[in-house]
Amino acid sequence: MNINHFKHLELDQFIDHYIFSYSLTIAKPQTAIFKKATELFVTDPEQCVMIGDSLVADIEGAQKLKMKTIWLNSKGESSSLPITPDFEIKLLSELSSALL
Numbered sequence: 001m002n003i004n005h006f007k008h009l010e011l012d013q014f015i016d017h018y019i020f021s022y023s024l025t026i027a028k029p030q031t032a033i034f035k036k037a038t039e040l041f042v043t044d045p046e047q048c049v050m051i052g053d054s055l056v057a058d059i060e061g062a063q064k065l066k067m068k069t070i071w072l073n074s075k076g077e078s079s080s081l082p083i084t085p086d087f088e089i090k091l092l093s094e095l096s097s098a099l100l
Contacts, residue, residue: 009092014099017041028054029061038065051095055083070098 002020006012019037026033038045045065052058053072060083062069071085072092087098 005092009095011092011095014096028052028057029064031061031064034062034065034067049099055079055081055085059083059085070095 003012003018006015006018017037017040019033019040021028021033024033024036026036028034034045034048034050038048041048045062045067048062049068049070050058050062051070051072052062053074055071059069059071060081063083069085070087070089072095073088073090074092076090089095089098
């Protein structure tokens with residue numbers, strides 16, 4: 001996923017900054033990548049939203065810092081993991097309603 005996906009769906013209006021794990025030397029679910037994002041944006045984790053398609057790497061990692069989370073579950077998977085995102089969407093086009 002890249003910035004153009006968000007722009008194409010006109011979701012970029014909701015996004016102040018982007019951080020992609022492949023652009024840093026820190027891999028998810030390490031909390032260091034999420035801390036780095038909050039430092040770059042000069043904000044508290046509680047003021048951030050993590051949008052991701054992996055419950056473990058994206059959602060659980062962000063929740064450890066008390067970020068809000070949105071799971072992009074495009075495959076409609078069920079999970080037996082003890083990880084509960086704040087919101088779950090199936091399509092990126094549903095993101096605006098989750099953010100509002």
